Amino acid sequence: DMAVRHYTLDINLSTPVDSASVVPGLLSIFHEQELSETIHDTNGHGYLATFVGKNGRLVVLRVHSHGLLTIDLQCHEDDDIAQLDNVSDQKLPALVRGAKVDRYWPTADGRLVEYDVDEVVYEEDSAYQNIKILHSRQYGNILVLDGDVNLAESDLAYTQAITGNGRENYAGKEVLILGGGDGGILAELVKQKPKMVTMKVIDGCKMYMRRTCGNTLDTLRGDCYQILIEDCVPLLKKYVQEGRTFDYVINDLTAIPISTSPEEDSMWEFLRLILDLSVRVLHPKGKYFTQGNSVNLKEALSLYEEQLGKLSCPVDFQKEVVCVPSYLEQWVFYTAWKK
Amino acid sequence: DMAVRHYTLDINLSTPVDSASVVPGLLSIFHEQELSETIHDTNGHGYLATFVGKNGRLVVLRVHSHGLLTIDLQCHEDDDIAQLDNVSDQKLPALVRGAKVDRYWPTADGRLVEYDVDEVVYEEDSAYQNIKILHSRQYGNILVLDGDVNLAESDLAYTQAITGNGRENYAGKEVLILGGGDGGILAELVKQKPKMVTMKVIDGCKMYMRRTCGNTLDTLRGDCYQILIEDCVPLLKKYVQEGRTFDYVINDLTAIPISTSPEEDSMWEFLRLILDLSVRVLHPKGKYFTQGNSVNLKEALSLYEEQLGKLSCPVDFQKEVVCVPSYLEQWVFYTAWKK
Numbered sequence: 001d002m003a004v005r006h007y008t009l010d011i012n013l014s015t016p017v018d019s020a021s022v023v024p025g026l027l028s029i030f031h032e033q034e035l036s037e038t039i040h041d042t043n044g045h046g047y048l049a050t051f052v053g054k055n056g057r058l059v060v061l062r063v064h065s066h067g068l069l070t071i072d073l074q075c076h077e078d079d080d081i082a083q084l085d086n087v088s089d090q091k092l093p094a095l096v097r098g099a100k101v102d103r104y105w106p107t108a109d110g111r112l113v114e115y116d117v118d119e120v121v122y123e124e125d126s127a128y129q130n131i132k133i134l135h136s137r138q139y140g141n142i143l144v145l146d147g148d149v150n151l152a153e154s155d156l157a158y159t160q161a162i163t164g165n166g167r168e169n170y171a172g173k174e175v176l177i178l179g180g181g182d183g184g185i186l187a188e189l190v191k192q193k194p195k196m197v198t199m200k201v202i203d204g205c206k207m208y209m210r211r212t213c214g215n216t217l218d219t220l221r222g223d224c225y226q227i228l229i230e231d232c233v234p235l236l237k238k239y240v241q242e243g244r245t246f247d248y249v250i251n252d253l254t255a256i257p258i259s260t261s262p263e264e265d266s267m268w269e270f271l272r273l274i275l276d277l278s279v280r281v282l283h284p285k286g287k288y289f290t291q292g293n294s295v296n297l298k299e300a301l302s303l304y305e306e307q308l309g310k311l312s313c314p315v316d317f318q319k320e321v322v323c324v325p326s327y328l329e330q331w332v333f334y335t336a337w338k339k
Numbered sequence: 340d341m342a343v344r345h346y347t348l349d350i351n352l353s354t355p356v357d358s359a360s361v362v363p364g365l366l367s368i369f370h371e372q373e374l375s376e377t378i379h380d381t382n383g384h385g386y387l388a389t390f391v392g393k394n395g396r397l398v399v400l401r402v403h404s405h406g407l408l409t410i411d412l413q414c415h416e417d418d419d420i421a422q423l424d425n426v427s428d429q430k431l432p433a434l435v436r437g438a439k440v441d442r443y444w445p446t447a448d449g450r451l452v453e454y455d456v457d458e459v460v461y462e463e464d465s466a467y468q469n470i471k472i473l474h475s476r477q478y479g480n481i482l483v484l485d486g487d488v489n490l491a492e493s494d495l496a497y498t499q500a501i502t503g504n505g506r507e508n509y510a511g512k513e514v515l516i517l518g519g520g521d522g523g524i525l526a527e528l529v530k531q532k533p534k535m536v537t538m539k540v541i542d543g544c545k546m547y548m549r550r551t552c553g554n555t556l557d558t559l560r561g562d563c564y565q566i567l568i569e570d571c572v573p574l575l576k577k578y579v580q581e582g583r584t585f586d587y588v589i590n591d592l593t594a595i596p597i598s599t600s601p602e603e604d605s606m607w608e609f610l611r612l613i614l615d616l617s618v619r620v621l622h623p624k625g626k627y628f629t630q631g632n633s634v635n636l637k638e639a640l641s642l643y644e645e646q647l648g649k650l651s652c653p654v655d656f657q658k659e660v661v662c663v664p665s666y667l668e669q670w671v672f673y674t675a676w677k678k
Contacts, residue, residue, distance in 0.1 A: 002405040006347070010436045038377060038389075045395035050377075056384035060399060062413075066341040068437035072411065074401075092443050093451040095434075097349045098407035103450075104431050109477075111442075111453040112432040113667065116635060138448075138634050138669040154669070157662070295477050296455060323496070325662040325669065328452065330477040330493065 002076065003099035009071040009091045013063065023047070023063060026071070030059055055079055101134070105149050107329045108258065109296035115149075115326075117142070133209065139326040141209055143182055148255075151182050152326035153211035159184040161322040161333040162250060162289050170194040176239075176246040176281065178232050178274065179253035183213025186225060190216060196225035236277035245283040251275075251290040256304045258297060272307055279313050284338055288315070292332035295321050301332060314339045341415065342438035348410040348430045352402065362386070362402060365410070369398055394418055440473070444488050446668045447597065448635035454488075454665075456481070472548065478665040480548055482521055487594070490521050491665035492550035498523040500661040500672040501589055501628050509533040515578075515585040515620065517571050517613065518592035522552025525564060529555060532563050575616035584622040590614075590629040595643045597636060611646055618652050623677055627654070631671035634660050640671060653678045 013022060027049075030037070035051035042048050044065070051059040057079065060072040077096070093114070096103060103114045115136055122133035132144040140153030151158055160166065163185060170192040177185055177196065189196060220227040228235065232253065251274065257267035282288055292301055301319075308317050317336040324331050352361060366388075369376070374390035381387050383404070390398040396418065399411040416435070432453070435442060442453045454475055461472035471483040479492030490497055499505065502524060509531040516524055559566040567574065571592065590613065596606035621627055631640055640658075647656050656675040663670050 002403065002407065004403065004407065004409060006409075008345070008434060008436065012437065036380065038379065040377065040389065040391050041375065042391055042395065043393050045391075048391065048397065050379065050389055050399075052379050052381055052384075052387065054382050056381065056403070058387065058399070058401070060389075060397070060411075062397070064341065064343065064395070064437070068341065068343065070343060070345075070413075070436055072399075074409075093445050093449050095347060095451065097347065097409055098351065098403070106432050109455065110432050111455060112434065113452045114450040116448065116450060154662070323493070323662060323664040328667045330664065 004074055004097045005077055005079075005094040006097055007071075007073040007091055007094045009073070011069040011071075013067045013069050022069060023061075026061060030061070033057075035059060105144065105147065107327070108148070108255065108294040109329055111329070113328045115139075115142070136326070140211055142326055143209060149326055151184060151209070151212065153209060154325040155184070155212075155327075156188075157322055158291075158324045158331075159188050159212075161320065161324070161331075162252060162291055163188060164287070164289060164335065165320070165322075168248070168287070170248070173247040174245070174283075175248045175250065176278075178236075178249070178251045178278065180250065182209050183217040184209075185250055185252060186216045186227075187212065187214040190222065190224055193224050232274060233277070236274070236281060239281045240277060244281060245286065246281055247283050247286045249278045249282050249286065249288045251278060251288065255291055256293040256297075256300050258293070258300055260299050260303060268303075268307075271304075272310075275307065276311050276313075279311050279315055279336070279338065282338060286337065288334075288336040290334050290336075292319065292334055295330040295332050304334075308334075308336060343413055343436045344416055344418075344433040345436055346410075346412040346430060346433045348412070350408040350410075352406045352408050361408060362400075365400060369400070372396075374398060444483065444486065446666070447487070447594065447633040448668055450668070452667045454478075454481070475665070479550055481665055482548060488665055490523060490548070490551065492548060493664040494523075494551075494666075495527075496661055497630075497663045497670075498527050498551075500659065500663070500670075501591060501630055502527060503626070503628060503674065504659070504661075507587070507626070509587070512586040513584070513622075514587045514589065515617075517575075517588070517590045517617065519589065521548050522556040523548075524589055524591060525555045525566075526551065526553040529561065529563060534563055571613060572616070575613070575620060578620045579616060583620060584625065585620055586622050586625045588617045588621050588625065588627045590617055590627065594630055595632040595636070595639050597632070597639050599638050599642060607642075607646075610643075611649075614646060615650050615652075618650050618654055618675070618677065621677060625676065627673075627675040629673050629675075631658065631673050634669040634671050643673075647673075647675060 011022060030051045033053060035053045038050045040048040046065040047063040049061045056076055058074040062070045101117055101120055103117055104112060105115055107113055116138055117134040117136050119135040120132060121135050121141055124131045129146045134142045134144055136142050136152065142152040143150040170189050171194065173194045175189060175194045175196045180186060216222065253274065257265055257271065259265045278288055292304060308315055315336045316339055317334055320333050321330050322333055350361060369390045372392060374392045374396065377389045379387040385404040386402040388400045395415055397413040401409045440456055440459055442456055443451060444454055446452055455477055456473040456475050458474040459471060460474050460480055463470045468485045473481045473483055475481050475491065481491040482489040509528050510533065512533045514528060514533045519525060555561065592613065596604055596610065598604045617627055631643060647654055654675045655678055656673055659672050660669050661672055
């Protein structure tokens, strides 16, 4: 693995003293290391020097005219840069760039976060999406779909939230799960002996998410469940035609789209279609559970709530904010029921 | 705020085709923007070019000899770099450097994580530590001590874990809290009407962590608690001399030190002293609760468990891994009791 470590160090030079003492001090460190220096013309935008070392090290030293000193230090992973450790207390953990296993999986609300992943356990490009299962030291295996953290073995909190957080009794109930390919919901609900239908299983989970799915994905039919490998929409339409209803519909297909142009976006169109059909197959006293998105995506969540007000069958809803361990952000879940 | 945005883009040039097409394409983008180019001599360590723009933009384009292309793009926060958005899908959220409010508070296990903090609510340098209270959109106010995320208003899970996760009955019990200056433990326990002593209150929390502490920090004495502004060690020694015991001792002073040379480190010495005194004031059937550290710091946790085996009074212990929302990592909590 020939990854590159990229350290960033930022110092606010609040007084002229800082500037007069810090910069020459840094320069002398870089000169000692026999880095070849280039001083750049910045057109009056402060001071900029780059240093290149024999072993491929690169240092970018910049003093912005408003007094911010930034240092970038790039070196190969096996290069020892211990002698630069004393430069600043304000040094962040290095960005690791170009590593075989990517550690950066930004949150839904767009923050940069690093995971402790050490291995890609499974990877496949299906017709629908890129599927990865990554191993994290603290979260166990993590299912990542198209770059979004979907569920980790640590995330029982997700499964509990999308099944009503222990407030429901599923014994003998008719339950329809849309999505849920990781098997987490199924594994929890079968403990309560409901009747159940589920669909669209992701192969990798059966093998690598066993702390989540147990043995429920090993066969397509169990005592109280069947797994259908079908598209959701035709199946829901068939149930509507047959007049079949469910006590619970659990939609685990996808998070609310982040885009905020619901009139144009095909993701929103799909969401509305599934939502409408789901509510139509819901028993009059039934409950519809689904995930929302990051609590910070207020606009997308409002749009979703607007959609809930536009269904062919009027519904009420409530929401709950839950901490799902591997998400590194607070997540909103919805419960809806017929008025 | 004159912060600098720093975008990083990394592309693995797996085939010569990539290299032949990607690099000239990028160069033409940078040339169009009238950036002045410097090509550096890398002593055979691949290709390196830097580009400086009139408005202070800086681009560093590097092709490492093993085929990794890294691009760094720095610009002022108010500079529009939308035209570079199409360069790569593999672009991470920008590092924001030199901002008034720092968004990066690395985890205890050394990972780079960005918080959604938008305001420094309170800041003070006490004789002991730097105290900050930051506002997060999703976690509420966050108490940060010497750069470590300590507790957020979202973190009832922490308070529950360090008080036994609902398995204890505190009614009428003698409880000693060491630390707990944020008031979270006190606020939870007074609901159960114990007798209680606590110490060392951090002033800022009273005002800015009210979702955590309620009104318990407003007065130094309540119906069932008193707050002592004293050092722990002399107080514990006095209790030992008096033969006073407690049903529960809750040590919320500090996490386990990360350093792994417990023979030399004064933090470990302090920890051992407090631990020993705490167990000595514990009722024979009492329980000692404390936080550990990140579940990933296995060596530090093992060392702590070694210390538990060396006390003047032998103890047994168990541990529990808990997700504290604002920590962005799994956290270990300990319960110990006299053998």
